[in-house]
Amino acid sequence: MKRFGDLDSRVAKLAQSFGPFCRKSARLSLQTGRTSRYRHLAGKILLITGIVVLLSVCPTQGQQPERAKDSRPNILFIMTDQHRWDCLGANGNSLIKTPELDRLAKSGANFTHCFVQAPVCVPSRVSFFTGRYPHSHRNRVNYTPLDRGEVLMQARLKQAGYATASVGKLHYYPPTAQEAKRTGFDFVELHDAVRPLDHYSDYVAWRKAYDPQSDIYYRALAKDIPPGKNPFRQAINEKYSETTWVGERTRHYIRQLADGDKPFFLFSSFWKPHSPFEVPQPFDAMYDDVDIPLPKATTLAEIQKLPLPLRLLILRGHPVYDTDRERLQWMYRSYYGAISHIDREIGLVMQTLKDAGVAENTIVVFSSDHGDQLLEHGLQGKNCFFESSVRVPLIVWYPPSVKAAQHNELVESVDVLPTLFELAGLDEPYANQGRSLVPLITDSDRPYTPRECVFSENVIPEVITSGRLDFAFIKGEGIKGVRHPDAKMVRTRRWKLNYYPGNGEELYDLQNDPGEETNLADSPEHQQIVYEMKDRLLHWLSTADEPDQIAPRWLR
DSSP, X not given: OOOOOHHHHHHHHHHHHHHHHHHHHHHHHHHHOOHHHHHHHHHHHHHHHHHHHHHHHSOOTTOOOOOOOOOSOEEEEEEEESOOTTSSGGGTOSSSOOHHHHHHHHHSEEEEEEEOSSSSHHHHHHHHHHTOOHHHHOOOSTTOOOOTTOOOHHHHHHHTTOEEEEEEOOOOSSOSHHHHHHTTOSEEEEOOOOGGGGGGOHHHHHHHHHOTTTTSOTTOBOSOOOTTSOTTBBSSOGGGSHHHHHHHHHHHHHHHHHTSSSOEEEEEEEEEESSSOOBOTTGGGTTTTOXXXXXOOOOHHHHHTSOHHHHHHHHSSSOOTTOOHHHHHHHHHHHXXXXXXXXXXXXXXXXXXXHTTOGGGEEEEEEESOOOOTTGGGOSSOOSOSHHHHEEEEEEEOTTTOOOEEEOSOEEGGGHHHHHHHHTTOOOXXXXXXXXXXXXXXXXXXXXXXXXXXXXXXXXXXXXXXXXXXBXXXXXXXXXXXXXXXXXXXXXXXXXXXXXXXXOEEEEETTTOTTOOOOXXXXXXXXXXXXXXXXXXXXXXXXXXXXXXXXSSOOO
């Protein structure tokens, strides 16, 4: 019997006291035939008994009815930072050790030609989470506030009944848990991984509580590195590293959220393999005996031939285009080691999904916010339109619906949001500008129309005003002599055009020049290609914002 309130207790006691009398009355009725007198009394007792039964099955004040668990799929979105598309075994790299990601790619939809809409952290992440291009969501520069009119993926999922959580890097501004929760996360554990923001970092607080050597900075390098070994070996213990922390906290939230009644959306965001290149043991030595192919050395004379925005980007601060080749080899080995470390954590995360009994009902997405030049074209970092910066890994795994296959179609990061929503049975947001990949990766009856081209855009050179750098944007002047730094890229299967307003173009024939070394923009025989590619840019910029710009009807 359910718990009763005060009134329910009195009624229950009354019913219990009438129980023996009711049975006695029934016997007398059968024995003497004096039914009329007892029928009336028995009717009252049956009425009371009925009330008791109803009260026993109905919730009382303050008690909620039991709800069935929502069967919609969970979503686990795993993102790395500055992860090149070609640094994955599944994408053809035979040297890097990524067995867990390779297994995920082999059993899911693996996209080899996914392009981010901005080759820099914040604008790219906002495009992932809104399904909108940077010129539409207008978050163009790191450490700048999100437009309050933009609604992010987590807010839409929360409104649809999902529990939402985030672990690791978000890079929102202000960089606080309160801002992250404002955007739609129920649970937040932050680590944006730059020293000025460490007082907001849950990882830093966790290290102070648990790491006996927490006084050592997490970026510090070991002091006892013997000659000929990795000079980027991290000083702190691997189990207290940021990569291990993100993995552990991700597993914690999987266990916690899997026990709830709601489906969950969990964003697991690793800082690595972003530079600097410190990597903990044993991953620092994983590639000691591997000679990783390095990009050809770039000379200052070659850099000076690039468009002005690129020259300024590469040569700002302390240029590293002439980095010693042995040191560069260790940078690559450390970069690979950091990815293998993440791969181990992802394997443990996938096992936790299985242990929690939710693996078969969880959509897993793996991608990165942009790539890394790693000294290709003389640049360390990103912020440009070369393939190593704009092309990223993308895997979608969901065994009940998604077919295991490798896809070479051109796709964009804005396609992730509508894909997830359709897989989850949710309506596509009206403001979305991406295309769902569901017709391509499932047995959908709807045809999939491949993209003819993909787009990216970025402020080049990057606005950065910290430390020794002062690359500020000044109205009417631009950045360091680049009057209009808002550059655009359009890429087809064969051609890529990079357009720098007022500072020329780059045209690369990717079929014959995959390293993007020969700029054909000024070649007379390629002017028709330049014209056609510019026409594609114009069409994109003219049509992408139609839902924002054109009201559906009169409001009268």
